[in-house]
Amino acid sequence: MVASTYTVAFEGIEARMVEVQCATMAGLPSFSIVGLPDKAVSEARERIRAALEAMSIALPSCKITVNMSPADMPKEGSHFDLPIALALLAALEIVPKDKALETVPLGELSLDGTLVPVIGTLPAALAAAEEDRVLLCPTASAAEAAWVGATSVFGAKSLLDVIRHYTGKAVLSPALPGEVSHAPAARDLRDVKGQERAKRALEIAAAGRHHLFLLGPPGSGKSMLSARIPGILPPLTAAEALETSMIHSLSGLLDEGGISRTRPFREPHHTASMPAIVGGGKGAKPGEISLAHNGVLFMDEFPEFNRQVLETLRQPIETGEVVVARANAHIRYPCRFMLVAAANPCKCGFMSDPARACSRAPACGADYLARISGPLMDRFDLRVEVPPVSFTDLDLPATGENSASVAARVQSARDLQTQRYQGIDGIRTNAEAEGAILEEVATPDAEGRDLLTRVAEKFGLTARGYHRVLRVARTIADLDGSPSVRHPHIAEAVSYRLALSKEV
DSSP: OEEEEEEEEEETTEEEEEEEEEEEESSSOEEEEESSBOHHHHTHHHHHHHHHHHTTOOOOSSEEEEEEESTTSOBOSGGGHHHHHHHHHHHTTSSOHHHHHTEEEOOEEOTTSBEEOOSOHHHHHHHHHHTTOEEEEEHHHHHHHGGGOSSOEEEESBHHHHHHHHTTSSOOOBOOOOOEEOOOOOOOGGGSOSOHHHHHHHHHHHHHTOOEEEEOOTTSSHHHHHTTSTTTSOOOOHHHHHHHHHHHHHTTOOSTTOEEOSOOEEOOOTTOOHHHHHEETTTTEEOHHHHTTTSEEEESSGGGSOHHHHHTTHHHHHHSEEEEEETTEEEEEEOOOEEEEEEOSSSSSOTTOTTTOOTTTTHHHHHHHTTSOHHHHTTOSEEEEOOOOOTTGGGSOOOSOOHHHHHHHHHHHHHHHHHHTTTOTTOOSGGGOOHHHHHHHHOBOHHHHHHHHHHHHHHTOOHHHHHHHHHHHHHHHHHHTOSSBOHHHHHHHHHHHTTTOTTO
């Protein structure tokens, strides 16, 4: 007797359809699983055997073979427990075979038959919808999958609930999407005393998704400023929320099926390894740059990160995706993030203070920042020096605008960019504009072009640097409500590009 059902195997954020076939035949009693299973999948037979025993269902004295097709695709994870169990139940004619074929089940079984939550139900639901099948998963994971909306999602608490559902004794109700989670109140920009230039740079970076580099002594407010970026960023659009949530689903970061509209803010420690930042490790899981997709990646103590880790950021910054290459697979993850880096001017951090600087100043500063390669530094659109704040200024009343006012301008600028790039694949913000599109939207007036030409010649701007100045100028013009890029916009963009240059 042969029966089949379908489930998914994950390759990055893609869920590949897998057919789970179960055959019962004459022969010595055995239970084997074939089709390139890993250790967790091979151990499923013991969990299934115990779960069936807990429900007083005895396996027949025959040879049971489970095949997972395509057989050359690696099958990893405990979520294969439920599809194997359902195919077996269909082969034993306990549940209807046609119902099993219409289902994409995934879930881990406990020894008593209860279903344990698994990761990845959101991309699995997308794959099920494409195949016009329903998704069956543990109840705790169903609210997450129900966000897809294009297919029915059923959540079961145990294998017994699955049997009752398919035999019509107790039909499960379709799951409802989880709540849209709201992040706690973001920190306000008014909490930062002074640093008006740095605040302006934060606003420009948030409006155009530009990469930002902050340089200043310890205690000047670099981390404090960066932590307030989420408060001025616009919420995720529906499409962006789904993209981001698929990555977080694979990483098990979605709480109780809720999808957040708040942009991710990831801040890895400088001791993080390359797999932790870029992705990899067991199962080639997404790294911090992918978890920050559509959000912010804040890297404090930037020069302290491993040099090899920093250099791997160069390609993802440009392409918006990363390929984790392994011997048996190439996994592709999206990683369109805004990089915010903070650094001290030297190892001790007090190079600009003659009373506290070490004896090697200023050579120590050059050596310290030399840990950041020129090609990587060239990818920062905005570079800002954050001076120390006098302790007497800390007693003064808060100055400047609050985050809500800045966020309103950022939202208006983003709305202009959404309208401008509507229908253009791969471009959502000014930071992604290139080629003919960039020339069309960011060509400056004659005075601005003359200024940019003179700056490029004097300071030897690279082609990348030249285009990044245009992108920043376009964002400044959007914040100003100007349809064209003018001389003041170019001048301000250039000032951020050359802020740390010793020749200025």
